[in-house]
Amino acid sequence: MMGFVLELRSMARTRSRHFSARALGGVLACCLISGCSNTASRDQAAFPEPHSAAVPAATVIEEQTGPLRFVDVAEIVGIHFHHHSPLTEQRHLHLFMGSGIGWLDFDRNGFPDLYCCQGAALQGEEPKDRRGDTLFMNRSGTAFTDVTRRSNLPNVGYSMGVAAADYNNDGFADLCVSGYGENYLLLNYGDGCFTRVPLPSGQRPGRLSASCTWADFDDDGNLDLFITNYAQLGPDDYPTCEHAAAGVTIPISCHPANFKAVHDLLYRNTGRGDFEDVSVKAGIVADEPRAGLGVVAADLDSDGDTDFYVANDTTPNHLWENQGDGQFLDRASDAGTARNRFGATEAGMGLVVGDIIGNGRMDLFVTNYYGESNTLYRNEGNLLFTDITDEIGLGAPSRARLGFGTSLADFDNDGWLDLLVANGHVQDRLWEIGRDEPFAQLPLLFHHDRGSRFQNVSDGAGDYFRTPRVARSTAVADFDGDHDLDVAINCLNGPSVLLQNEFDVREHWLQVELIGVESNRSGIGAELRLEVGNRTIVRCLQAGCGYLSCDDATLLIGLGPFAEVRRLTVAWPNGRQEVWNSLSADRRWRFVEGCGEPVVPL
Numbered sequence: 001m002m003g004f005v006l007e008l009r010s011m012a013r014t015r016s017r018h019f020s021a022r023a024l025g026g027v028l029a030c031c032l033i034s035g036c037s038n039t040a041s042r043d044q045a046a047f048p049e050p051h052s053a054a055v056p057a058a059t060v061i062e063e064q065t066g067p068l069r070f071v072d073v074a075e076i077v078g079i080h081f082h083h084h085s086p087l088t089e090q091r092h093l094h095l096f097m098g099s100g101i102g103w104l105d106f107d108r109n110g111f112p113d114l115y116c117c118q119g120a121a122l123q124g125e126e127p128k129d130r131r132g133d134t135l136f137m138n139r140s141g142t143a144f145t146d147v148t149r150r151s152n153l154p155n156v157g158y159s160m161g162v163a164a165a166d167y168n169n170d171g172f173a174d175l176c177v178s179g180y181g182e183n184y185l186l187l188n189y190g191d192g193c194f195t196r197v198p199l200p201s202g203q204r205p206g207r208l209s210a211s212c213t214w215a216d217f218d219d220d221g222n223l224d225l226f227i228t229n230y231a232q233l234g235p236d237d238y239p240t241c242e243h244a245a246a247g248v249t250i251p252i253s254c255h256p257a258n259f260k261a262v263h264d265l266l267y268r269n270t271g272r273g274d275f276e277d278v279s280v281k282a283g284i285v286a287d288e289p290r291a292g293l294g295v296v297a298a299d300l301d302s303d304g305d306t307d308f309y310v311a312n313d314t315t316p317n318h319l320w321e322n323q324g325d326g327q328f329l330d331r332a333s334d335a336g337t338a339r340n341r342f343g344a345t346e347a348g349m350g351l352v353v354g355d356i357i358g359n360g361r362m363d364l365f366v367t368n369y370y371g372e373s374n375t376l377y378r379n380e381g382n383l384l385f386t387d388i389t390d391e392i393g394l395g396a397p398s399r400a401r402l403g404f405g406t407s408l409a410d411f412d413n414d415g416w417l418d419l420l421v422a423n424g425h426v427q428d429r430l431w432e433i434g435r436d437e438p439f440a441q442l443p444l445l446f447h448h449d450r451g452s453r454f455q456n457v458s459d460g461a462g463d464y465f466r467t468p469r470v471a472r473s474t475a476v477a478d479f480d481g482d483h484d485l486d487v488a489i490n491c492l493n494g495p496s497v498l499l500q501n502e503f504d505v506r507e508h509w510l511q512v513e514l515i516g517v518e519s520n521r522s523g524i525g526a527e528l529r530l531e532v533g534n535r536t537i538v539r540c541l542q543a544g545c546g547y548l549s550c551d552d553a554t555l556l557i558g559l560g561p562f563a564e565v566r567r568l569t570v571a572w573p574n575g576r577q578e579v580w581n582s583l584s585a586d587r588r589w590r591f592v593e594g595c596g597e598p599v600v601p602l
Contacts, residue, residue: 066460098472100548213544228292294351311348367403413558
């Protein structure tokens with residue numbers, strides 16, 4: 001424990017919020033002298049067990065021909081994690097759903113750490129060597145250490161989603177973990193240890209919660225929490241299903257219509273260390289519940305406050321527009337995001353938001369079921385969206401896949417966001433009835449051609465993209481500090497994957513760390529506009545995205561050929577806007593709300 005201890009003290013501030021000495025000291029130093037320091041069980045013949053073998057980077061690079069290249073280094077760097085979700089004979093649905101994965105710099109050493117959510121058996125005794133949720137500490141970008149026990153993390157049941165953010169504004173990232181039957185918080189003490197904090201109605205036997213995300217929806221400087229709920233699945237009543245074809249009857253995981261849906265949850269942060277359930281008061285339960293899986297928080301209508309978009313399974317998606325008074329209205333049908341371009345509902349799983357097209361507005365990308373396509377909704381402004389999936393090249397490659405996790409990231413730093421999709425079915429025995437829908441599936445990697453079209457570059461991106469897996473959640477971070485984005489992936493009943501980006505970076509970049517003062521300490525919800533050359537690059541800081549996952553909170557922004565950001569505008573979550581001019585590229589900058597001058601951390 002000695003290596004984890006960080007000296008803390010508290011200091012009163014407005015709204016009775018407190019910062020750690022390390023966090024608040026950095027803020028004060030910036031404000032006063034413009035300088036900071038950084039303490040900174042399947043048929044094995046038909047469906048072989050998913051695996052990932054680490055291959056020396058040099059060997060893999062020689063095989064590549066595409067514009068993006070990745071190599072799985074999980075075993076090499078110490079990420080030894082195997083997901084555990086034993087499938088029952090009746091094929092209970094939630095055992096196919098997988099678990100999340102997330103990045104957070106919990107010890108503030110400047111390198112993002114990795115949190116892997118774990119599954120559990122539906123019934124019966126677990127093996128003695130079963131590992132629960134696991135936290136891997138990133139020491140220097142080259143090696144990870146399992147610190148789960150010394151961090152006091154609980155070994156609970158089936159974990160689903162994870163989202164990291166500093167909800168009590170003390171300078172250290174905390175966690176929300178959702179799951180089967182229980183949702184809870186993990187409060188980071190700042191000394192390397194966490195403590196489990198209950199949520200209102202956090203426990204409900206049989207309830208399956210999915211993705212979660214942090215956002216300050218009421219602009220009071222405290223991060224609130226949205227959790228999607230999928231269904232009530234037992235324990236007293238858990239529907240199971242069969243399917244007969246070609247003279248054969250097999251057990252299958254049930255269609256969502258067979259389950260009782262549960263309303264999503266919205267928790268308001270009181271600022272006193274606890275939360276209140278405002279789901280009813282805010283209007284989130286205004287209509288019939290739907291099977292929610294993915295959720296993102298962003299200002300989708302450009303009015304300065306945070307909206308929520310939810311991907312629902314086989315039912316229309318939700319777009320909860322923030323009315324600015326604590327109330328939300330579902331505008332998905334009016335906005336064109338409830339269904340696809342043909343008016344059909346889809347089985348939404350994963351979800352990301354960002355300025356994909358490059359028009360300065362937040363677009364939406366949703367992964368869907370086998371036989372459907374994934375869907376890209378272009379933001380036209382005034383809360384209107386257009387489904388342009390086929391026109392931009394994302395439709396055809398995804399129809400023979402079942403998409404779960406997805407990451408939106410500029411993998412080659414050219415200033416345009418690329419897409420990665422993790423695929424894998426929820427039915428493992430369809431081959432027995434003559435259905436050619438494999439359980440383990442190939443992932444998809446799309447390179448973005450400067451706002452015009454996505455190119456499927458999966459075949460040339462490395463061994464991982466040529467090996468079928470039952471993949472679920474994905475999350476991005478620059479874990480090795482080489483200024484390009486890497487990807488962590490959690491697979492159903494398989495080892496986790498850590499894809500190191502082997503792209504030869506020639507383009508310029510900017511790393512950005514945000515520290516809120518009147519806004520939430522993490523700066524979650526802030527929008528950045530970078531004017532470079534003849535274009536403007538827009539990025540939004542989020543805490544929870546994809547499918548059950550969370551990206552690193554430090555933004556790595558590709559600038560293409562531009563060695564300077566002519567003008568950077570940060571719109572903080574509370575509405576304050578600040579402008580910085582003439583920022584040199586290829587540096588990590590820290591921006592503290594209200595301080596006036598940016599800082600290059602030591």
